[in-house]
Amino acid sequence: xxxxxxxxxxxxxxxxxxxxxxxxxxxxxxxxxxxxxxxxxxxxxxxxxxxxxxxxxxxxxxxxxxxxxxxxxxxxxxxxxxxxxxxxxxxxxxxxxxxxxxxxxxxxxxxxxx
Amino acid sequence: xxxxxxxxxxxxxxxxxxxxxxxxxxxxxxxxxxxxxxxxxxxxxxxxxxxxxxxxxxxxxxxxxxxxxxxxxxxxxxxxxxxxxxxxxxxxxxxxxxxxxxxxxxxxxxxxxxxxxxxxxxxxxxxxxxxxxxxxxxxxxxxxxxxxxxxxxxxxxxxxxxxxxxxxxxxxxxxxxxxxxxxxxxxxxxxxxxxxxxxxxxxxxxxxxxxxxxxxxxxxxxxxxxxxxxxxxxxxxxxxxxxxxxxxxxxxxxxxxxxxxxxxxxx
Ligand SMILES: Nc1nc2c(ncn2[C@@H]2O[C@H](COP(=O)(O)OP(=O)(O)OP(=O)(O)O)[C@@H](O)[C@H]2O)c(=O)[nH]1
Ligand SMILES: [Mg+2]
Ligand SMILES: [Zn+2]
Numbered sequence: 256x257x258x259x260x261x262x263x264x265x266x267x268x269x270x271x272x273x274x275x276x277x278x279x280x281x282x283x284x285x286x287x288x289x290x291x292x293x294x295x296x297x298x299x300x301x302x303x304x305x306x307x308x309x310x311x312x313x314x315x316x317x318x319x320x321x322x323x324x325x326x327x328x329x330x331x332x333x334x335x336x337x338x339x340x341x342x343x344x345x346x347x348x349x350x351x352x353x354x355x356x357x358x359x360x361x362x363x364x365x366x367x368x369x
Numbered sequence: 370x371x372x373x374x375x376x377x378x379x380x381x382x383x384x385x386x387x388x389x390x391x392x393x394x395x396x397x398x399x400x401x402x403x404x405x406x407x408x409x410x411x412x413x414x415x416x417x418x419x420x421x422x423x424x425x426x427x428x429x430x431x432x433x434x435x436x437x438x439x440x441x442x443x444x445x446x447x448x449x450x451x452x453x454x455x456x457x458x459x460x461x462x463x464x465x466x467x468x469x470x471x472x473x474x475x476x477x478x479x480x481x482x483x484x485x486x487x488x489x490x491x492x493x494x495x496x497x498x499x500x501x502x503x504x505x506x507x508x509x510x511x512x513x514x515x516x517x518x519x520x521x522x523x524x525x526x527x528x529x530x531x532x533x534x535x536x537x538x539x540x541x542x543x544x545x546x547x548x549x550x551x552x553x554x555x556x557x558x559x560x561x562x563x564x565x566x567x568x569x570x571x572x573x574x575x576x577x578x579x580x581x582x583x584x585x586x587x588x589x590x591x592x593x594x595x596x597x598x599x600x601x602x603x604x605x606x607x608x609x610x611x612x613x614x615x616x617x618x619x620x621x622x623x624x625x626x627x628x629x630x631x632x633x634x635x636x
Contacts, residue, residue, distance in 0.1 A: 257510075257511060257512060257543040257546065261429050261430065261546075262429070264431075264432070265427075265429050267425045268425075268429075271626075272423060272425070276421060276602055278421070280502050282420055283611055284398070284441070286398035286429075291571070291576075292545070292546060292570045292572070293542060293545035293572040293573070294546060323462060329549075340424065341575065341605055342604045343607075351603070351604060351607040352607065353575065353607040353608025353609065354608065355575065355632040357431065359431045360448060361428060361546065362427060362428050362429060362477055363425060363427040363429060364424065364426055365422060365423065365424050365425070365427075366423045366425070367420050367421070367422045367423075368420065368421055368423070369419050369420045369421060
């Protein structure tokens with residue numbers, strides 16, 4: 256369970272931004288979480304309630320955007336998006352790829368506040 | 370039924386500090402309601418809420434990532450090969466490192482940083498006169514992070530050391546997200562764990578440079594299929610080198626040392 260620490264870091268940034276903008280309330284927070292980030296959205300949601308309690312972000316909506324993995328095929332240089340699962344087979348030539356180009360994201364991307 | 374005074378004087382109402390809404394003393398608005406009321410009150414004359422939206426791109430592990438890069442630069446500058454060993458609890462990390470220090474470590478100077486939730490048992494098992502060891506007890510944290518490594522390395526005498534092994538906390542999930550600044554990530558899967566582990570914990574296997582299938586000496590007794598396990602590892606982690614080995618019987622250990630030698634070219 257390292258989601259609490261990750262959420263603390265997210266809320267630190269959010270509160271910093273909220274103060275910088277003179278906001279009194281945070282309404283919505285958007286995170287981008289890659290399929291390979293190793294972080295569970297459900298655990299993040301649980302941590303969110305705990306970490307925001309008593310802050311300007313209490314009661315805000317947490318939106319989690321999942322980022323699918325993309326990989327580059329070493330055999331034919333095709334870059335492809337992975338729809339589901341963790342076995343990355345090139346749609347063009349069928350080779351397996353371990354060259355990951357997207358999917359490790361773990362980012363705070365939007366704050367709505369007033 | 371509680372008697373509710375229907376002629377409450379207006380001065381018994383208070384203004385809620387956050388939302389500006391009027392409320393009876395002692396009435397607390399729930400946070401979502403307070404937010405909604407505040408947004409409504411902040412609405413402009415056309416009714417459009419004065420909600421500002423700020424787009425940014427803040428990596429949540431930025432602090433760790435920066436420290437990891439700093440560690441990497443430090444290791445590189447010292448010509449130090451660093452390996453981060455990750456596995457489930459008990460897959461055989463310490464046992465392999467003990468043997469490695471006793472054999473490979475006699476020719477090539479090695480050091481170890483070992484992390485555990487509690488106890489310094491592993492640090493004591495790894496103690497050798499010819500190899501400095503630093504024990505980190507994380508006190509409940511389920512992974513090592515780059516700051517812990519930076520602190521631990523400061524306490525080590527790295528004079529002449531060519532290889533630094535980092536034994537991570539036994540856990541196949543959390544260490545996947547934390548770069549330590551290592552050159553090589555080694556994931557160990559033991560034959561006692563089942564052939565489908567890579568399919569169940571893909572992020573860590575996807576991040577591996579080397580996968581060690583350990584305890585192959587007991588595979589047959591357990592009815593564990595090495596072929597199936599290797600096939601699963603190759604499907605999930607085609608980028609990784611794969612070495613089946615047994616620290617007990619010695620099978621595959623020479624190949625592991627060869628791998629280590631490729632990281633420490635003669636200067
Ligand atoms: N049969 C067999 N047993 C092994 C082998 N390597 C380790 N073991 C046994 O596996 C158990 C756990 O080994 P450790 O080396 O302590 O495992 P670890 O990964 O360091 O464990 P944690 O630090 O607790 O995560 C011990 O009882 C070892 O004797 C091996 O090659 N074959
Ligand atoms: Mg150990
Ligand atoms: Zn291809």
